[in-house]
Amino acid sequence: MACSCNSSTTAPNSSGSIQSWYDLQDYAPRNPLDLIWLAQIYDGANTDIGVFLNSSTYNTPPSSWLAASPFSYNGTPACVTNETTKPEKILEQSNWNFTHLTRNSSTLLAPPLRTMIFLRGGKEWTMNIPVNLGAGSYSDLELSFLENAGTRGDYLGTIPVISFTARAYTGSVTFKIISQQLGKVSMGLRAIDASGNWSMFAMDWIVVP
Numbered sequence: 001m002a003c004s005c006n007s008s009t010t011a012p013n014s015s016g017s018i019q020s021w022y023d024l025q026d027y028a029p030r031n032p033l034d035l036i037w038l039a040q041i042y043d044g045a046n047t048d049i050g051v052f053l054n055s056s057t058y059n060t061p062p063s064s065w066l067a068a069s070p071f072s073y074n075g076t077p078a079c080v081t082n083e084t085t086k087p088e089k090i091l092e093q094s095n096w097n098f099t100h101l102t103r104n105s106s107t108l109l110a111p112p113l114r115t116m117i118f119l120r121g122g123k124e125w126t127m128n129i130p131v132n133l134g135a136g137s138y139s140d141l142e143l144s145f146l147e148n149a150g151t152r153g154d155y156l157g158t159i160p161v162i163s164f165t166a167r168a169y170t171g172s173v174t175f176k177i178i179s180q181q182l183g184k185v186s187m188g189l190r191a192i193d194a195s196g197n198w199s200m201f202a203m204d205w206i207v208v209p
Contacts, residue, residue, distance in 0.1 A: 021150070029148035031160045035185060035207075037123055039143060039162045040176040043169055047176070050143065050162035058142050058159040058190050059149035061198035071189065071201040074172050075130035077102040079120045082178070089124065096120060100208075102127075121179045121207040129175040131201070136193040139168040143175075146188035146202055161190075168194070182207050 018024050032052075039050040079096050081089040102118045119127040142161040153159050189201040 024147065024150045025152055027151055028154055029151045029159045030145050032144045032162055032187075033160070035145075035179055035181050036143075036162065036177060037180040038126075038176075038178040041141070041164050041169065042174040042176060043167070044172065046167065048164060048166040050164050053161060053163050054154065054156070054158035055142055055144075055161045055163065056153075056156075056158050057140075057192075058144055058161050059151070059153070062196075064198075066197055066199040069189075069191075069199045069201040070134040070136055071191070071199070072132050072134075073103060073105075073114075073117070073130065074132035075103075076105070077117050077119060077127050077129045080126045080128060082124055082126055093125070096125075115202050116204040116206065119177065119179060119205050119207045121182045121209060123178055123180060125178065127177045127179070129177060129203075130172065131175060131189075132172050133170055133191075135170070136191075136195075136197075137168040137170045138191045138193055140165055140192040141169065142190040144188060144190075146186040146200075149188055149190070149200065179205075179207050182209065 018027065041048050041050070079093055079100075079102075081093040083089040100118060100120075104113065104116075117129065119129075141164040143164075144159060144161040148159045148161075151159070184204070184206045187203045187205055189203065191199050191201065193199075
């Protein structure tokens, strides 16, 4: 299945086309559950399952955004089988990781490409995405399609997101993602720190078989 949910010419929740900001603002936001079958966050001690909700705070800070996100990738995303009782799946997991470079961490890579990672799609596989949250503390994280932040939201002005609020997250964490569609999407991780600062970490996911 191809996911056309976030191309520059396709509306997040429509078969129509986006030709300007007028169009994008008027389109209904797309549900991240169309792409993500399960999303979890692991902080080194706890694994928390994200909660789906319609958020009124994904795209509208009370004042302004931080100019740059304090988050960054903290390693190379890795594929893990969800069928651990099958030796052939464990071998296939190892082979896929061996034959696929999921992130280019070269400091010489053009900065716009540093958001790009490759993920394996399908319910048989979990992709572990390591992210460094920095020194801040975050008890309010929301994951959704990045372009949803450019819309006005649904008829109530809310945006569908996957929310992580189980505890205050900081430092190195791992997002554990099971995706059920293939394609290229831009995702945004909206964060509010303990001081009330808002930031958006942009990620380009290319989900492949």
